[in-house]
Amino acid sequence: MSGHSNWPEWIYVAIVIALMAWVGAEAWEAERLVEHIPADAEVIKVTGQQWFWTFEHEDGTKEIGELHVEVGKAYKFEIMSKDVIHSFNIHDYVVLMDAIPGRINTVWFAPTDVGSFDIQCREYCGLIHYNMRGTLYVEEPSA
Amino acid sequence: MVLELAKPRPIWQIMFSTHHTDVGLLYLITSLAFLFLGGTLALAIRAELFLPNIEGTGQIIVDSMTFNRIFTVHGTTLIFLFIIPFASAVGNYFVPIMVRYKDMAYPKLNAIAFWMIPPGGALIWLGFADFTWYAQPPYSIISAPGPAADMWIFGLKILGISSVLGAINFIVTILKCKHPDMSIGQVPLLAWSFLATSLIILVAIPTFAAALLMLLTDRLGVSGFFNPAMGGDPIAYSHLFWFTFHPEVYVLVIPAIGMMYEIIPRFSRKPIYSYNSGVFAFVLLSMVAFSSWAHHMFATGMSFTEKTVFMIGTLAAVPASAMHVFNFVATMWNGRIKFSTPMMWAVGGIALFFAAGAGGVVNSAMPLDFSTHDSYWVVGHFHLFVMGTIAFGSIGYLYYMFPYVTGRMYNETMGKIHFFLSFVGTILVFFTQHVLGLYGMPRRVFDYPPIPEWIAMNQIASVGAMIIGVSMAIFLYNMIYSSGKGKLADTDDPFGLGGKYYYPFESKTPHHTGY
Numbered sequence: 001m002s003g004h005s006n007w008p009e010w011i012y013v014a015i016v017i018a019l020m021a022w023v024g025a026e027a028w029e030a031e032r033l034v035e036h037i038p039a040d041a042e043v044i045k046v047t048g049q050q051w052f053w054t055f056e057h058e059d060g061t062k063e064i065g066e067l068h069v070e071v072g073k074a075y076k077f078e079i080m081s082k083d084v085i086h087s088f089n090i091h092d093y094v095v096l097m098d099a100i101p102g103r104i105n106t107v108w109f110a111p112t113d114v115g116s117f118d119i120q121c122r123e124y125c126g127l128i129h130y131n132m133r134g135t136l137y138v139e140e141p142s143a
Numbered sequence: 144m145v146l147e148l149a150k151p152r153p154i155w156q157i158m159f160s161t162h163h164t165d166v167g168l169l170y171l172i173t174s175l176a177f178l179f180l181g182g183t184l185a186l187a188i189r190a191e192l193f194l195p196n197i198e199g200t201g202q203i204i205v206d207s208m209t210f211n212r213i214f215t216v217h218g219t220t221l222i223f224l225f226i227i228p229f230a231s232a233v234g235n236y237f238v239p240i241m242v243r244y245k246d247m248a249y250p251k252l253n254a255i256a257f258w259m260i261p262p263g264g265a266l267i268w269l270g271f272a273d274f275t276w277y278a279q280p281p282y283s284i285i286s287a288p289g290p291a292a293d294m295w296i297f298g299l300k301i302l303g304i305s306s307v308l309g310a311i312n313f314i315v316t317i318l319k320c321k322h323p324d325m326s327i328g329q330v331p332l333l334a335w336s337f338l339a340t341s342l343i344i345l346v347a348i349p350t351f352a353a354a355l356l357m358l359l360t361d362r363l364g365v366s367g368f369f370n371p372a373m374g375g376d377p378i379a380y381s382h383l384f385w386f387t388f389h390p391e392v393y394v395l396v397i398p399a400i401g402m403m404y405e406i407i408p409r410f411s412r413k414p415i416y417s418y419n420s421g422v423f424a425f426v427l428l429s430m431v432a433f434s435s436w437a438h439h440m441f442a443t444g445m446s447f448t449e450k451t452v453f454m455i456g457t458l459a460a461v462p463a464s465a466m467h468v469f470n471f472v473a474t475m476w477n478g479r480i481k482f483s484t485p486m487m488w489a490v491g492g493i494a495l496f497f498a499a500g501a502g503g504v505v506n507s508a509m510p511l512d513f514s515t516h517d518s519y520w521v522v523g524h525f526h527l528f529v530m531g532t533i534a535f536g537s538i539g540y541l542y543y544m545f546p547y548v549t550g551r552m553y554n555e556t557m558g559k560i561h562f563f564l565s566f567v568g569t570i571l572v573f574f575t576q577h578v579l580g581l582y583g584m585p586r587r588v589f590d591y592p593p594i595p596e597w598i599a600m601n602q603i604a605s606v607g608a609m610i611i612g613v614s615m616a617i618f619l620y621n622m623i624y625s626s627g628k629g630k631l632a633d634t635d636d637p638f639g640l641g642g643k644y645y646y647p648f649e650s651k652t653p654h655h656t657g658y
């Protein structure tokens with residue numbers, strides 16, 4: 001059923017495919033770099049439960065709802081959950097990873113700015129999901 | 144075409160009828176009723192989020208659990224009780240006519256499929272569950288309260304079966320009952336959209352049907368498929384769920400695109416730019432639809448390779464959507480366009496479809512998804528589809544079929560006001576929600592901290608929602624008033640387009656005839 005030629009559509013489709021290939025390639029490259037965890041990253045165990053976050057540092061100290069880290073250092077979060085699925089999120093540093101009962105998910109970051117940042121839950125987890133919040137304090141290294 | 148209201152019949156005659164236009168009418172009225180019910184819940188959500196709750200101010204809904212139930216039932220209603228039954232209404236009216244058959248292939252089955260919807264809907268509304276439209280375990284197993292959750296599960300089970308029965312009927316009607324003089328390459332694109340959709344349903348739905356049963360037995364405590372406390376894996380549910388529901392999003396959108404394929408050429412007074420490209424895009428989309436489901440799960444801890452596979456699968460589906468946009472624009476190009484109400488809705492819907500797709504590509508790119516996932520961005524993204532594209536196409540089509548169904552004309556001015564308000568409202572709500580997501584606001588929250596940007600954007604979104612609400616009140620009035628008292632329509636050419644409507648099967652040489 002061709003009454004007229006269709007070349008404009010072919011060109012259009014080719015452009016769309018090229019764009020998607022470009023997006024895919026860039027995303028692949030960026031994600032590959034982002035996922036490379038530095039070997040010296042300090043481990044912080046993150047536990048989500050209805051409806052608060054607990055953090056355990058490598059030296060065994062624990063914090064609830066607050067997390068203190070040092071600027072410029074790399075940290076690796078090991079994220080788990082005690083009950084339902086939550087999602088650990090520091091939006092300003094694009095840290096987002098689900099906390100799932102029965103598994104440990106990892107994600108890393110290296111804070112670049114001193115200050116305080118919001119920690120929140122991004123996966124619906126019931127009654128107080130909206131207020132499952134905490135604060136990240138990025139501080140100068142203590143001598 | 145049939146006139147339903149010109150000669151009024153007792154309601155029970157329509158209710159017990161198995162004729163395709165009667166069943167179509169039942170679908171139509173049911174779906175519109177749920178559009179308004181579900182829409183009311185949306186207004187409640189937006190009212191609550193207008194202000195953060197500070198010391199007793201800003202709070203409108205009694206507690207967060209009620210709020211959670213409201214957004215759960217809102218989503219479930221508009222997807223399963225508005226979009227899907229509305230498409231079935233249009234399919235019931237038009238598919239038999241388009242393939243030139245006297246009825247659907249199995250009229251009784253058709254009526255049964257419809258009559259499963261009211262009990263399904265009743266279960267969902269009477270239960271009023273809180274576990275969101277995807278009932279994610281283990282929350283849905285160990286935390287979601289009481290009978291509500293079980294009623295939701297049974298409701299969805301029933302609606303799923305109804306979908307499958309409808310799909311079988313459409314497939315047989317189109318493939319087996321079409322007029323022997325007609326080849327499959329002459330079936331109008333709207334009917335093709337139902338063929339593609341029905342095939343997706345048959346492949347996609349059974350997976351979720353299984354997951355629902357497993358969820359139910361998990362809730363009863365007799366199994367632990369998805370319950371980590373019993374050795375199960377909640378992420379297995381996510382895979383089953385999205386294996387059904389990513390393709391299902393195309394089930395929702397394809398019929399709306401089909402409706403636009405009816406409207407755009409008519410009101411451009413030109414044949415479709417490329418019928419073949421439309422068919423090809425439908426068929427292609429129904430296949431690649433199955434290669435992308437885990438793009439909903441990038442943050443569940445998938446490996447780099449898994450994410451890459453599903454990102455590629457998602458991007459592969461984009462050309463098949465983009466082709467429709469080209470086809471529409473090329474059809475309108477140089478046309479003698481008449482911007483009656485249906486055309487405005489269709490064109491507005493295409494514009495929003497394009498915007499929505501562009502946002503979808505951002506979600507697909509894995510590193511970016513970690514900014515957007517489970518934030519308000521995602522809410523904005525899929526609402527540009529479900530509201531901006533699907534509801535727009537559907538409402539446009541409703542105006543389009545109105546004179547054929549009622550024998551009367553709706554009020555054109557009110558139709559246009561309805562469009563403008565809805566279009567502006569949709570942009571205010573859902574574009575703003577994209578930005579709100581980039582600012583980090585999580586979705587499904589009853590309350591939020593008083594961050595100035597969040598407050599401002601929530602207010603813009605809430606105002607937009609109220610504008611849509613007003614436009615829908617005008618719409619309701621127009622529909623009710625005009626179906627009884629509107630001026631009589633010229634059913635040969637209600638929109639004054641001149642010429643005769645041509646389907647591909649009616650023309651000897653498919654291009655450049657008639658207009």
Ligand code: HEM
Binds near residue numbers: 457521
């Ligand atoms: C160009 C085509 C599309 C692309 C590339 C795309 C991409 C995506 C991606 C990657 C996500 C996951 C976002 C996240 O949760 O982080 C998503 C979510 C979603 N999309 Fe799309 N999408 C497209 C078309 C559609 C269509 C046509 C519909 C509906 C008719 C749709 C409905 C949805 C829904 C309902 C969700 C989120 C569901 C939820 O989390 O509750 N999408 N989309």
Ligand SMILES: [Cu+2]
Binds near residue numbers: 129130
């Ligand atoms: Cu949560």
Ligand SMILES: [Cu+2]
Binds near residue numbers: 436438439
């Ligand atoms: Cu999807």
